[in-house]
Amino acid sequence: MPRSRLTLGAVIVGVPLVLALLGPLFVGEPGPRAASFTLGGGGHWLGTDFIGRDVWRQVLLGGRSVVLVALAATALAYVVALPLGLIAALTHRTWLEELLMRPLDVLLAVPSLLMILLVASVFSPGAAGLALLVALVNIPDAARIVRAAAAEAASRPAVEALRMQGESWWRMAVGYVGRSVGRTLAADAGVRLTGVLYLVSTAAFLGVGVAPDAADWAVMVDRNRTGLFVQPWAVVVPALLIVALTMGGNLLFDAVLEKRNRT
Amino acid sequence: MTAVTEVAEIKDLRVEIESRAIVDGVSLRVLPGKVTALVGASGSGKTTTGLALLGEYPAGARVSGDVRAPDGLVGYVPQHPASVLNPARRIGALLGDIARYQVRGLPRARRREAARERILRALSLAQLPDPAAMLRRYPHQLSGGQQQRVVLAQALLLGARAVVADEPTTGQDVLTKRRIVDQLAAVARQGIGIVLLSHDLEVVRTLADEVLVMRGGRVVESGPAERLWLAPRHPWTRELLAGQTQFSAGAPALQGRPRPVLHVRGLTARHSRTTVLRAPELTLRAGECLAVVGRSGSGKTTLGRCLAGLHRDHDGEILLDGAPLPRSLRDRTRDQLAAVQYVFQDAKAAFDEHRPVLDQVARTAIRLRRTTQGEAMAEAASTLTTLGLTDDLARRSPHRLSGGELQRAALARALLARPRVLICDEITSGLDSVTRRGILDTLTGLLRDRHDLSLVLITHDLDTAALGDRIAVLDAGELVEQGQAREVLTSPRHPFTVSLVETSVRLAAGTRP
Amino acid sequence: ADSSGTSADTAQADAKPKRGGRLRAAFAGGGASETLDPHLSNLFADAARAKALFDKLADYGPDLSAQPRLASAWEPNAGLDRWKVSLRKAEFHDGRPVTADDVLYSYRRIADPEKTFRAKASLEPIDLKASRALDERTVEFVLKRPTAEFPNVLAAFGAYIVPEGAEEFDKKPVGSGPFRFVSFAPGKSAVFKRNDAYWDGAPYLDELEFIVANEESARVNALLGGQLEYAHELNPATARAHEGKGQIQIVRLRNSAMQAFAMKTDRPPFDDKRVREAFFLIADRKELVDGALSGAGEIGNDLFGKGYEYYAGGLPQREQDLDRARKLLKEAGAEKLKVTLDTSPVAAGFTEAAAIFRDQAAKAGVTVEIRTGSKDSYWADILDSGTLCCYRSGAMPIESHISQRLLTDSTTNATHWRHKDFDALYQQAQSTKDKQDRAAVYERMQRRLYAEGGFLVWGFADWIIGTARGVRGVAEKAPANSLDWARFDKVWLA
Amino acid sequence: MRGLRSWVARRLLLGVAQTAAVVLLVFVLTEALPGDAAVALAGDQPDPERIAAIREAMDLDRPAHERLADWAAGLLHGDFGTSLASGRPVSTYIADGFGPTLLLAALTVALLVPVGVGLGVLAARHEGRLADRIVSSMTLGVYAVPEFAFGVLLITVFALRLGWLPPTAVGYGTDLLAHPAALVLPVLVLLSRPVCSLARLVRAGMIDALASPYVAQARRYGIPGARIRYAHALPNAITPAAQQLARTIDWLLCGVIVVEALYVIPGLGTVLMNAVAERDVPVVQGLAVVFAVTTVVLNLGADLVAHRFAPRAGVAA
Ligand SMILES: Nc1ncnc2c1ncn2[C@@H]1O[C@H](COP(=O)(O)OP(=O)(O)OP(=O)(O)O)[C@@H](O)[C@H]1O
Numbered sequence A: 001m002p003r004s005r006l007t008l009g010a011v012i013v014g015v016p017l018v019l020a021l022l023g024p025l026f027v028g029e030p031g032p033r034a035a036s037f038t039l040g041g042g043g044h045w046l047g048t049d050f051i052g053r054d055v056w057r058q059v060l061l062g063g064r065s066v067v068l069v070a071l072a073a074t075a076l077a078y079v080v081a082l083p084l085g086l087i088a089a090l091t092h093r094t095w096l097e098e099l100l101m102r103p104l105d106v107l108l109a110v111p112s113l114l115m116i117l118l119v120a121s122v123f124s125p126g127a128a129g130l131a132l133l134v135a136l137v138n139i140p141d142a143a144r145i146v147r148a149a150a151a152e153a154a155s156r157p158a159v160e161a162l163r164m165q166g167e168s169w170w171r172m173a174v175g176y177v178g179r180s181v182g183r184t185l186a187a188d189a190g191v192r193l194t195g196v197l198y199l200v201s202t203a204a205f206l207g208v209g210v211a212p213d214a215a216d217w218a219v220m221v222d223r224n225r226t227g228l229f230v231q232p233w234a235v236v237v238p239a240l241l242i243v244a245l246t247m248g249g250n251l252l253f254d255a256v257l258e259k260r261n262r263t
Numbered sequence B: 001m002t003a004v005t006e007v008a009e010i011k012d013l014r015v016e017i018e019s020r021a022i023v024d025g026v027s028l029r030v031l032p033g034k035v036t037a038l039v040g041a042s043g044s045g046k047t048t049t050g051l052a053l054l055g056e057y058p059a060g061a062r063v064s065g066d067v068r069a070p071d072g073l074v075g076y077v078p079q080h081p082a083s084v085l086n087p088a089r090r091i092g093a094l095l096g097d098i099a100r101y102q103v104r105g106l107p108r109a110r111r112r113e114a115a116r117e118r119i120l121r122a123l124s125l126a127q128l129p130d131p132a133a134m135l136r137r138y139p140h141q142l143s144g145g146q147q148q149r150v151v152l153a154q155a156l157l158l159g160a161r162a163v164v165a166d167e168p169t170t171g172q173d174v175l176t177k178r179r180i181v182d183q184l185a186a187v188a189r190q191g192i193g194i195v196l197l198s199h200d201l202e203v204v205r206t207l208a209d210e211v212l213v214m215r216g217g218r219v220v221e222s223g224p225a226e227r228l229w230l231a232p233r234h235p236w237t238r239e240l241l242a243g244q245t246q247f248s249a250g251a252p253a254l255q256g257r258p259r260p261v262l263h264v265r266g267l268t269a270r271h272s273r274t275t276v277l278r279a280p281e282l283t284l285r286a287g288e289c290l291a292v293v294g295r296s297g298s299g300k301t302t303l304g305r306c307l308a309g310l311h312r313d314h315d316g317e318i319l320l321d322g323a324p325l326p327r328s329l330r331d332r333t334r335d336q337l338a339a340v341q342y343v344f345q346d347a348k349a350a351f352d353e354h355r356p357v358l359d360q361v362a363r364t365a366i367r368l369r370r371t372t373q374g375e376a377m378a379e380a381a382s383t384l385t386t387l388g389l390t391d392d393l394a395r396r397s398p399h400r401l402s403g404g405e406l407q408r409a410a411l412a413r414a415l416l417a418r419p420r421v422l423i424c425d426e427i428t429s430g431l432d433s434v435t436r437r438g439i440l441d442t443l444t445g446l447l448r449d450r451h452d453l454s455l456v457l458i459t460h461d462l463d464t465a466a467l468g469d470r471i472a473v474l475d476a477g478e479l480v481e482q483g484q485a486r487e488v489l490t491s492p493r494h495p496f497t498v499s500l501v502e503t504s505v506r507l508a509a510g511t512r513p
Numbered sequence C: 001a002d003s004s005g006t007s008a009d010t011a012q013a014d015a016k017p018k019r020g021g022r023l024r025a026a027f028a029g030g031g032a033s034e035t036l037d038p039h040l041s042n043l044f045a046d047a048a049r050a051k052a053l054f055d056k057l058a059d060y061g062p063d064l065s066a067q068p069r070l071a072s073a074w075e076p077n078a079g080l081d082r083w084k085v086s087l088r089k090a091e092f093h094d095g096r097p098v099t100a101d102d103v104l105y106s107y108r109r110i111a112d113p114e115k116t117f118r119a120k121a122s123l124e125p126i127d128l129k130a131s132r133a134l135d136e137r138t139v140e141f142v143l144k145r146p147t148a149e150f151p152n153v154l155a156a157f158g159a160y161i162v163p164e165g166a167e168e169f170d171k172k173p174v175g176s177g178p179f180r181f182v183s184f185a186p187g188k189s190a191v192f193k194r195n196d197a198y199w200d201g202a203p204y205l206d207e208l209e210f211i212v213a214n215e216e217s218a219r220v221n222a223l224l225g226g227q228l229e230y231a232h233e234l235n236p237a238t239a240r241a242h243e244g245k246g247q248i249q250i251v252r253l254r255n256s257a258m259q260a261f262a263m264k265t266d267r268p269p270f271d272d273k274r275v276r277e278a279f280f281l282i283a284d285r286k287e288l289v290d291g292a293l294s295g296a297g298e299i300g301n302d303l304f305g306k307g308y309e310y311y312a313g314g315l316p317q318r319e320q321d322l323d324r325a326r327k328l329l330k331e332a333g334a335e336k337l338k339v340t341l342d343t344s345p346v347a348a349g350f351t352e353a354a355a356i357f358r359d360q361a362a363k364a365g366v367t368v369e370i371r372t373g374s375k376d377s378y379w380a381d382i383l384d385s386g387t388l389c390c391y392r393s394g395a396m397p398i399e400s401h402i403s404q405r406l407l408t409d410s411t412t413n414a415t416h417w418r419h420k421d422f423d424a425l426y427q428q429a430q431s432t433k434d435k436q437d438r439a440a441v442y443e444r445m446q447r448r449l450y451a452e453g454g455f456l457v458w459g460f461a462d463w464i465i466g467t468a469r470g471v472r473g474v475a476e477k478a479p480a481n482s483l484d485w486a487r488f489d490k491v492w493l494a
Numbered sequence D: 001m002r003g004l005r006s007w008v009a010r011r012l013l014l015g016v017a018q019t020a021a022v023v024l025l026v027f028v029l030t031e032a033l034p035g036d037a038a039v040a041l042a043g044d045q046p047d048p049e050r051i052a053a054i055r056e057a058m059d060l061d062r063p064a065h066e067r068l069a070d071w072a073a074g075l076l077h078g079d080f081g082t083s084l085a086s087g088r089p090v091s092t093y094i095a096d097g098f099g100p101t102l103l104l105a106a107l108t109v110a111l112l113v114p115v116g117v118g119l120g121v122l123a124a125r126h127e128g129r130l131a132d133r134i135v136s137s138m139t140l141g142v143y144a145v146p147e148f149a150f151g152v153l154l155i156t157v158f159a160l161r162l163g164w165l166p167p168t169a170v171g172y173g174t175d176l177l178a179h180p181a182a183l184v185l186p187v188l189v190l191l192s193r194p195v196c197s198l199a200r201l202v203r204a205g206m207i208d209a210l211a212s213p214y215v216a217q218a219r220r221y222g223i224p225g226a227r228i229r230y231a232h233a234l235p236n237a238i239t240p241a242a243q244q245l246a247r248t249i250d251w252l253l254c255g256v257i258v259v260e261a262l263y264v265i266p267g268l269g270t271v272l273m274n275a276v277a278e279r280d281v282p283v284v285q286g287l288a289v290v291f292a293v294t295t296v297v298l299n300l301g302a303d304l305v306a307h308r309f310a311p312r313a314g315v316a317a
């Protein structure tokens, strides 16, 4: 069962991933610009986008940044949130827990879009900065979920036994507690990745990170939406690719997790 | 032939995992009002057989033979009661769920009252003191023995036609054990068939009508209890029965007065606001074995956990070689950690369910003694073998070991630290007499060989306690008596100790109620 | 005004206006801080509401020439610095007549130095201390300098006439406009009803409701779903999707918004007029209009005000000529030129135009780097910083465009176009009474701008309005902000 | 966690500090934004003189810290200050926007919890089987569809093609309860993504919980399936989901900009976006206070839930 799921996930995630990573190698020179939002014809088999560029070409070009920025941001968010949440769950010092978690609540209290809007217009970061920023708004959220999921596991006798053995924090936190809450975190990471994708695109629309006319699937979805009824492909194709990317990724994740748990 | 039909029956059961039979050719009949007992060494397949009566088998098992499970519900008191108590629900809710279906027939208005009444009755039948107060507690707020009795209360409340009780008395002191035995006998009198899986021969002898002796997954001998005791046929049965000891020995008093290793001063321990332990003065000397006895819930585990640095919420001082130990084990150095080791009462919960036991055991040496991975593994394997766990068993993950096997693995894990003070919390409670003797021998051997090792043996079992040089007696959180083992056992001073010793003697005499 | 082609529909059956009904019109709005104070009008929604409740003395016709409204006639003296304006017979909603004192009160309120009303700058030429009421219905305006286009001042954005002493407008505003106040919830809706006593003939509609809906798709959906009868400001793509499908009617107001790139003519590289000309030649206007405006517009010829009064329509249409552009750049020593183009999502088509122009410039060897700025402070930012930016302007008379943006002391001179001789030409035009002669002066000025100005005007966007099928009488030839734009007293429901 | 009450009290006290921190953060950031209220008001007529005059009229020429101090002093008396853009009290802005926001949030949460939890439990119950596959891939798929696209899709199908529901709440103002039909689509859009994330978290936790020995025991004792799932397993799976739920409610209360814009619902999100665009600092700050308080309270609630359902969670040593 997990095997078939594994292949299914791999296929679903493979299409957008291959397009994203190899696509840029196969695009030719940009052709002449056509009118915006035309449906097919004139060599544009997926039509043209909001400024008359070939949609297919944009699709080929637009995956890399999405995949990289979103993956980087999600990974980054977890790189920070995991230790934070785990430390908070494993410590017995209330002050340390409060010190770690309460400042995050401050970040949480600022709506993420506002946060991005504000920070972005003040510091005008590039793509790397954007990944950082998107990660930043995701950290508090992720950290809380990590902590909540880990708190129970952290109080089990098994952890006490590990402490008794003088086990390193790392082994306790990641090796045991992290593993015990793996499924929950995987579920969260899956949806977070999707959330991050669209936050990146929204940020692009607000003029942060990726240029607002960049070849970027998420940006394409956002910018071409005005023409949804004239030229659906410009929205539907990148959106489907993103759906496939996140869905396939999660399927893959689930399957791997299941397989590991079975053994 | 009598008219009674059996409640359940197993014929020629064979359970095979990875083409290794863990139960082979077992047949068994559960009769109403009768107690059928399975005895046998640890790992002999008792739990597996018991679970088969519930229609449950280990994952990936190949099963053959006939199992006719009882119709209707079956009460089940598992070997590790903590695991079947939902951590997020109060005791009241856990019992309430069962009671609610019992009172369905009543008019709506009276249901609540009736349910509560039944719950309280079940709790007191299961020998839990102050049942009303228990209702509001979460499982983790109970002592090991209390948890076990709550699970028993569930089974009693259920009103099933059959009950499978897997080591229902392991965690109980003699007084409680005696009442539980009475209770189970009363249950049987109501016509309920009981399957008792136990290594505790006193209990088996008191209760059982029919006894099956198991070894390596096979039934080596079976028959009515009396016959078995009087004329055991199989050598193994004989060996098993011979394992019974009366707290005869009581090691000779140590020569001279060795220096104290561990010294406790003015200890009071709390759970939230209630004080559960008061120990004004307690000393453990080098090479000594101190037995801590007391009824279930008297604070034995709490004492052990305080010493081990697992229970931070206490006042007073704990000195190791005259230097105070940090209250939390987080603040203890590696050497301090290695010096004081604790073996958990609930062995199952204390293992990481995902990693092989061997690896987990070996980590102690790597972390606390800085040995290499290879050395640690070798040492772990040899220690486990001494304790009777084969290499094959050691490479499995914890949930594929039997209760007794896990308990021994836990002991091995602590031993690998080469501790100076080893605190064993009911480590022999899950073991049959033969294995128990083996373990206790190993421990005394260690004491003999390694002069710097001292033992704190937490137990409810006076037989085991008799092994100690000295005995400390806890009652309701108070340290009521301590002294040389022989003295305490032969001429107890405190009334509580007196009753403890008396009951113990009586139970061992095997007077059937 | 009926005759000036206000019928949106050609169907003869509907030709006869019908009375009655309620029209709901959606605009993008300013949120909870909106007000009905006509002098505070800033957004289109403000202007449309103000227009329904109030009148100006004059307003712009389809060619942006001033048309009399509350003023029935105006007459300058020989020096063009004293204007006698007579008022028509009109009354406010509370029955009081509109008098010369009301006019003077309104203008003085706008010009109050303590306040910051938007029309203050437009009224700057008037010496309000010296101006006075000659009688009940005649005002004499004394100007600080000769101003041939004084009627443009009377038609200025936000120069509404309110009753003398009026200060509070959100509770129960009183004006002389075609509709009376009923209710107002800032950021949400405003309900008005017919003013039967309106001097220009009572409106056909019983009631008019202004609704704020900032999201374009929301306006379209509400219109399609029958929740609105009039939706202001639609996307070209939306228009294309629904034009001619019969569900709704699309009205395109031509030449409503100038689209341009503004070059700072006083700093490198654009201080060299050859570079400016090269940029004029780089632009492929058709591609810009098709791409950035989705084809909803016309190409521009580097001059403001296509089709307006005084527009120099005789100049040849500029075409893309990359070779010549390259040559000019080479002459100017600006090969491998690198410039930063400021843009922002502040107006439709900005970021798109920037991207398209970047690609076009690349073909001429010019590297354009796009910098996207905050949309909230964009206009202030581009005024003095940067060298090249996206620019847009709503409709206004060519004269206003020049005076606000192209004179040495203009306040919003985004191209930093500062030339004494050009200023002098403007003064000359303002002192020329004869219209023909004045037109000639404007033509000279525009030739100069065409050759070496700072505005690369590449197009004029249509202003797109959607209406429900039964709505009639929506003017088609009315650039945004002109008299017939968002004018609901001539609209009826068939 | 000892002394639940003192813990709550301490958290609330900390909450005050957090609120102050949020306000300060938002203030600094809004101040650091390019342009100010005067520039924003001037729009495409950025006449420097006029901007200077507006600045003076709005008191923007005073140092930032003085303005903040004044505002904070007012806040202590329950005065949120007045808007720069309109001169109306900030409290009216908040009061006006809060109604629709609260209504939408309440409706959404009322549906979200049963649907999200139900789907999660359903999937966990049939883990690896068809129902699980369907739920799992649906939740992922729907989650990956951007809000606006989903909103437009719903409008197109249910409002424009089928004509069952009004496409927007245009013209209903704040009195949305009187037009329940107009609320259906926005609530659906608001539900779409939270349901997915909630369902996934619940599923993940439930799979572990359903495999636990205590659930097995409950089954043995004949406790009905539904009760086992919801009363026995769910509490052990709910903690991360409760965190997620708190985040969702927070998001719902702090303004759902896309949905408000798409369906023309004048809630707090719209107020916030406008205020930021207008650089109306007092309004932004007033909202920041409201949001911060909401967040503090919600997080506290989520942590309390965690405490209730994972009572063992306090580490002993
Ligand atoms: N977390 C807790 N909160 C409140 N009370 C607790 C908690 N843990 C244990 N107790 C109570 O403290 C007392 C002592 O518990 P302890 O575990 O030390 O008993 P014990 O002597 O080891 O019993 P047993 O032989 O049953 O294991 C018991 O009455 C128990 O109910």
Ligand SMILES: Nc1ncnc2c1ncn2[C@@H]1O[C@H](COP(=O)(O)OP(=O)(O)OP(=O)(O)O)[C@@H](O)[C@H]1O
Pocket (backbone or CB within 6 Å): B017, B022, B040, B041, B042, B043, B044, B045, B046, B047, B048, B049, B058, B059, B079, B199, B393, B399, B400, B401, B402, B403, B404, B405, B430, B431, B432
């Ligand atoms: N899931 C499993 N996979 C493989 N082996 C198992 C599994 N469960 C139990 N075993 C093995 O089967 C044997 C019998 O186990 P069982 O639990 O029935 O023993 P037991 O008689 O109850 O022992 P104890 O007294 O120690 O509890 C043991 O050797 C154990 O290691």
Ligand SMILES: [Mg+2]
Pocket (backbone or CB within 6 Å): B046, B047, B048, B079, B166, B402, B403, B404
């Ligand atoms: Mg067993």
Ligand SMILES: [Mg+2]
Pocket (backbone or CB within 6 Å): B143, B144, B145, B300, B301, B302, B345, B425
């Ligand atoms: Mg204990």
